[in-house]
Amino acid sequence: MVSQGTTTATPQADAAGVVERGRPGAGERIRDGLERSWRPVALLLACFAAWWAVSAFKLVEAYLVPSPGATLKLMGDKWGYIWHHTWVTTYETLIGFALAVLIGVLAAVLMVYSATVERTLYPILLFAQVIPKIAIAPLFVVWLGFGIGPKIVVAVLIAFFPVVISMVAGLKSVDPEMLQLSATMGASPLATFAKIRMPASLPHLFSGLKVAVTLAVTGAVVGEFVGANEGLGYVILQANGNLDTPMLFAGLLVMSAIGVVLFVIVEIAEQLLLPWHASRRGEAVTTTY
């Protein structure tokens, strides 16, 4: 990547041999974007082509695997129905994710600042993580009914673990010399947390958030599976019962789309918040050879 935008430099920086890279122009950015995205797009298209081939050449009966055309047509015909249930699942996912982040970050901070809390909380966290969510989901339905409650609980349970783990790792990753320096500056514990520990932990937190947000979708759907009259999990169960495979496929497609969109939103937030982080720097990507 030699021609990365125009180069500009202050006289001093130039004298010192530092060349600042200017912002790439629009055309260049589009070309960059295409360069990066054509492979995954091509792979996705290949999958669709394979799907289309399987149904077009009748390799599998149509009631087992519907054609892409039939699936898309159904999505067009019944978009109101699908949209309603999509919104319900998204809503459950977002509330579950938000609570998972809140609880996860709080637990991580407490655990890092108190060894006693860490020793007390850790076994419980681990227990909550290893217990199969699908196995306890019916219990939440018994306790909380068929409403939104059990879905959120399952989403939180499934999503908060990566948040805690990544945030603890992040808070512990702080350079000990930085903390010693902070002590010599007479910084209050709150200032040290706000200005040093918290920002330093964000890159770790974000990798946890990306895992958590996709898991939250799974959690919400699992919650819907065990007892619901709304949401994509409900749609899929209904379609399965009626052998309505086009609707089943439509549900799966939309569900995946929710996960992807939420993942991308978290990633964009990361790029906006952490432009300084090594993983976000252009040169880290372009100097691999």
Next chain:
Amino acid sequence: MRIMSESATDPDATERETAVSLDGVAVRFRSRKRDVTALREVSLDVAMGEFVAIVGPSGCGKSTLLKLVAGLLKPSSGDVRLRGDKVAGPRHDIGYVFQRAALLEWRSARKNILLQAEMRKMPSAQARKRTAELIEMTGLTGFEDALPHELSGGMQQRVALCRALLHEPPVLLMDEPFGALDALTREQLNVEMNRIWRETGTTVLLVTHSIAEAAYLADRVVVMTDRPGTINEVIDIDLPAERDYAATMARPEFARVTNHVRGLLGAGASAD
């Protein structure tokens, strides 16, 4: 077994105010398997405004010594005093520079320097003025808004130095500050350090592996023994405060001092 260290008291120190005073200091670390003595019977007085360099083999407790003065570490026995007060807990009247710059990578050079002011709740106008002066003094002009990863190692260390000097500390503690830099950058920073020391008049305690660096910068060079570290010898460097680099290196007394220190540290042990 008890070995008395050679007296390390500078005759001048009694006349001038004492900045740092160590009296019979020992540090023992307790690990699961055994006790490790890092320092034993260290006594040293550093006068206000003095530049003292500490050299010694790796692991002899040089860095431990600085941490004691900063109050980041408690001595197992003995007395540590900073400007007359017994050190108990982290001290705020010092500046600290580590071997790694330890900069916050999301803050620009200027904002990294200003961290010192924010944590101390210094008046912002005063802090900004002082930051500008320091940036000028250390040759960081033009790099104020650069993020640490955009700066060279030498530049990063200059930022760390500015941060340590922002609040005009009476005592500056430097723990192998130029150890990770290439030889040329190191020389350049040594020259700058000599000028900064003269301009600020601060007391400096510098831990280094480089005998030449120690002899070029310091009023006195403290040579330590292998672990458990104690003071082997304190050597006065009889050179004017303002030192031209090449001319100083070429002086016969400079060669004599560095050769003597090299001898104390064992044949070529830590010689640069």
